[in-house]
Amino acid sequence: MLETVKLTKSFKDKKVVDEINLYLQTGESVGLLGPNGAGKSTTISMIASLIKPTSGDVKLNGKSTIQNPSDLRKMLGVVPQEIALYEELSAYENLKFFGKAYRVEKETLEVRIQEVLDMVGLKDRQKELIKTFSGGMKRRINIAAALLHNPKILILDEPTVGIDPQSRNHILETVRELNQTQGTTVLYTSHYMEEVEQLCNRVYIMDHGKIIATGSKEELLSILSSEDTIGVQLSKRSEAFTDKIKTLPDVLQVEQTSEGLRIMAKKNHHLLSSLVHAAEKEGIQIMNYKVEIPSLEDVFLHLTGKTLRD
Amino acid sequence: MGAFIKKDLLVFWRDRKEILMALLLPILIIVILNFAFSGLFKDEKAMQIDISVVQEDDVKKGMEQFAAAVEAKGLSSEEKSAVLAEADKLDPVQLIHDFLNSSDLKEWVTVKDFSEKEAAEQVKNGELDAIIKIPEGFTFESLSHVLLGETSQGSVTILAEEESAGVSTLQEVVHSFINTVNTQFALGSKGVQATAEPILPKGGKEVVEGNDGADAYTISQYFTIAIGTLFALFMAQTVSLKTMTEKREQVFNRILLTNSHPLSFLIGKTVSAFILSILQFAITLTVVQLLLNVFPDKSFTFWAGLMVVLIAFALTVGGLSALFTALTLHLSDTNAASGISTLVIMGFGVLGGSFFPLEGLPEPIQKIGEWTPNGLTQTALIEWVQYSHFNDLLFPISFLMGVFIICFAISVSIFPKRGRS
Numbered sequence: 096m097l098e099t100v101k102l103t104k105s106f107k108d109k110k111v112v113d114e115i116n117l118y119l120q121t122g123e124s125v126g127l128l129g130p131n132g133a134g135k136s137t138t139i140s141m142i143a144s145l146i147k148p149t150s151g152d153v154k155l156n157g158k159s160t161i162q163n164p165s166d167l168r169k170m171l172g173v174v175p176q177e178i179a180l181y182e183e184l185s186a187y188e189n190l191k192f193f194g195k196a197y198r199v200e201k202e203t204l205e206v207r208i209q210e211v212l213d214m215v216g217l218k219d220r221q222k223e224l225i226k227t228f229s230g231g232m233k234r235r236i237n238i239a240a241a242l243l244h245n246p247k248i249l250i251l252d253e254p255t256v257g258i259d260p261q262s263r264n265h266i267l268e269t270v271r272e273l274n275q276t277q278g279t280t281v282l283y284t285s286h287y288m289e290e291v292e293q294l295c296n297r298v299y300i301m302d303h304g305k306i307i308a309t310g311s312k313e314e315l316l317s318i319l320s321s322e323d324t325i326g327v328q329l330s331k332r333s334e335a336f337t338d339k340i341k342t343l344p345d346v347l348q349v350e351q352t353s354e355g356l357r358i359m360a361k362k363n364h365h366l367l368s369s370l371v372h373a374a375e376k377e378g379i380q381i382m383n384y385k386v387e388i389p390s391l392e393d394v395f396l397h398l399t400g401k402t403l404r405d
Numbered sequence: 406m407g408a409f410i411k412k413d414l415l416v417f418w419r420d421r422k423e424i425l426m427a428l429l430l431p432i433l434i435i436v437i438l439n440f441a442f443s444g445l446f447k448d449e450k451a452m453q454i455d456i457s458v459v460q461e462d463d464v465k466k467g468m469e470q471f472a473a474a475v476e477a478k479g480l481s482s483e484e485k486s487a488v489l490a491e492a493d494k495l496d497p498v499q500l501i502h503d504f505l506n507s508s509d510l511k512e513w514v515t516v517k518d519f520s521e522k523e524a525a526e527q528v529k530n531g532e533l534d535a536i537i538k539i540p541e542g543f544t545f546e547s548l549s550h551v552l553l554g555e556t557s558q559g560s561v562t563i564l565a566e567e568e569s570a571g572v573s574t575l576q577e578v579v580h581s582f583i584n585t586v587n588t589q590f591a592l593g594s595k596g597v598q599a600t601a602e603p604i605l606p607k608g609g610k611e612v613v614e615g616n617d618g619a620d621a622y623t624i625s626q627y628f629t630i631a632i633g634t635l636f637a638l639f640m641a642q643t644v645s646l647k648t649m650t651e652k653r654e655q656v657f658n659r660i661l662l663t664n665s666h667p668l669s670f671l672i673g674k675t676v677s678a679f680i681l682s683i684l685q686f687a688i689t690l691t692v693v694q695l696l697l698n699v700f701p702d703k704s705f706t707f708w709a710g711l712m713v714v715l716i717a718f719a720l721t722v723g724g725l726s727a728l729f730t731a732l733t734l735h736l737s738d739t740n741a742a743s744g745i746s747t748l749v750i751m752g753f754g755v756l757g758g759s760f761f762p763l764e765g766l767p768e769p770i771q772k773i774g775e776w777t778p779n780g781l782t783q784t785a786l787i788e789w790v791q792y793s794h795f796n797d798l799l800f801p802i803s804f805l806m807g808v809f810i811i812c813f814a815i816s817v818s819i820f821p822k823r824g825r826s
């Protein structure tokens with residue numbers, strides 16, 4: 096429904112966003128991941144019609160939105176990275192103002208304000224001024240303000256930066272709820288892998304203005320080499336056993352942990368039986384055996400050679 | 406649109422500091438200036454003077470002498486009787502006495518009755534400040550001068566032991582009175598009805614002299630008008646500065662995304678600046694009037710006219726505010742925008758004579774000053790205080806509205822369609 100075609104933005108001579116192609120299908124929840132300065136916010140601002148691209152296009156249902164973005168704006172809810180609210184006004188007054196600016200019908204607006212306040216869990220604090228709110232509460236109202244006009248597409252730019260776990264969970268829940276029960280299409284920007292893993296069906300990974308990988312979570316994970324990390328819980332500790340494991344075929348590395356061992360090995364279906372066999376010989380019981388699931392964080396590390404947050 | 410106006414007013418209302426700044430500061434400044442300057446000019450004691458009039462002239466003899474002189478002129482009998490009738494109505498000595506006892510002078514001049522010798526004594530020991538001496542032949546000479554066009558020698562002299570501000574003011578006042586009487590009669594004899602009155606310091610306050618017999622305006626009135634205008638002008642910037650915060654905090658982006666018409670945003674600012682500057686000026690005027698009675702005994706018409714000019718000026722302030730707002734949104738560097746608006750406001754303030762009177766400056770600068778909205782408003786209001794001619798207000802009002810329209814048109818044309826470019 097919404098797609099970018101070779102979307103590019105340069106500030107002076109610096110290419111901040113470089114020929115980005117991405118798309119959103121109706122009802123999807125898509126993540127845009129990238130470290131600081133990758134160009135996520137710039138990309139989002141172009142999609143949201145706030146910045147004019149240097150070149151490329153943003154298309155809504157196949158139609159360019161660059162010249163006349165008003166149709167796009169109507170269906171779009173944008174949660175900016177910064178708190179875009181009037182500090183001197185109360186939560187209610189802010190929502191009322193933006194609701195009116197969106198030309199929500201008067202009768203509908205009152206109901207809608209209470210709905211979105213309910214969604215972000217701040218109904219009982221609506222009379223208080225924004226400047227008296229905590230960072231997390233501000234972020235929640237920041238989201239509420241983007242929902243007043245029932246947008247079909249919701250774009251969130253790092254909505255959980257620097258806030259308490261309670262607010263964070265609330266925000267993630269709200270977004271999931273919108274996507275799953277109301278069918279809102281979501282584009283979610285973050286540099287928190289676990290959020291994107293939880294929320295999104297599909298992920299774009301961005302670095303230095305370029306998309307360096309894309310796909311479902313599983314597809315991205317398969318990028319990782321064919322290695323497994325296995326955690327083994329043992330009934331007792333034994334140096335002899337550890338040494339023995341190290342000599343097994345395909346085992347690359349063995350580490351002792353408080354509970355037992357962490358083994359890094361090439362994918363090998365016979366590893367478990369070899370382990371059990373060796374343990375029996377040493378009189379050790381294997382209490383637990385678990386192949387650790389690699390995370391997108393690992394994928395990112397693999398692709399860029401750096402962690403998402405440094 | 407209503408939402409935008411309400412939002413802007415509400416934001417301002419919540420900002421107590423700015424409210425206080427905008428409303429109290431001008432009042433405070435006017436009160437302080439008023440006290441500072443009244444200390445210089447309003448020294449009641451120094452301006453209280455006691456005098457005595459010593460009359461050496463014999464009025465009856467003077468009249469007879471004048472009649473003889475007319476006789477000797479060889480005029481036609483009609484002319485003769487006209488001149489003599491005129492002279493009968495005119496008693497120069499009595500005029501001086503009436504003048505010195507008039508209500509205008511009573512406030513600071515007390516006339517005491519003494520004989521010549523006693524009076525001289527009293528001046529010496531400081532009981533009297535001055536003696537006004539009406540010399541012998543005063544009646545005759547005055548009449549000959551006024552009615553027959555003869556040159557006169559005898560004039561009223563003021564004798565004082567020491568020169569004081571009070572005495573020299575009295576000197577000026579008496580001379581200007583005599584001059585006025587002279588012109589009045591000179592005009593009167595040509596059949597022109599003239600009602601000029603001498604310009605007198607009111608209540609001993611410093612008076613900025615008005616021309617053409619206009620009502621004088623006091624320095625307090627000047628302060629009130631100048632400072633009130635200046636602070637109302639500041640309101641244009643105060644309101645538009647809010648835009649900087651809106652832009653920085655991306656609130657403006659959010660507003661853009663609502664597809665609201667640019668006019669809504671601009672009108673929000675314009676109306677806020679309009680209402681706030683009127684409110685600001687009205688409160689300042691009311692409080693200053695109640696505290697200091699700056700405009701005593703003014704009619705309802707006076708206040709209504711004042712209000713009309715203020716409304717026109719506030720409209721201009723609204724237009725400027727829209728212009729600064731659009732500029733802030735148009736330029737990528739918000740500091741540059743605020744720099745420009747500060748420059749404009751301060752430039753207007755200085756050129757328009759809001760900081761200090763322009764009277765001492767070269768003519769061209771004064772002329773430019775009259776074309777600034779605040780300078781024009783100030784001039785219009787001061788003229789209104791002096792003359793109360795409604796016609797004089799028409800030009801300033803149309804000019805101010807014109808400035809508003811131009812500012813607003815420019816604002817709409819530079820209003821950005823997107824956030825950053």
Ligand SMILES: Nc1ncnc2c1ncn2[C@@H]1O[C@H](COP(=O)(O)OP(=O)(O)OP(=O)(O)O)[C@@H](O)[C@H]1O
Nearest residue numbers: 106111129130131132133134135136137138176825
């Ligand atoms: N107006 C601008 N002028 C010049 N450079 C800019 C401008 N806006 C952004 N940039 C640069 O573009 C790059 C990408 O910025 P952007 O805000 O899109 O990154 P981001 O991925 O959102 O980062 P973060 O995770 O910190 O929010 C940065 O290097 C930034 O310095």
Ligand SMILES: [Mg+2]
Nearest residue numbers: 135136137176
């Ligand atoms: Mg960003």
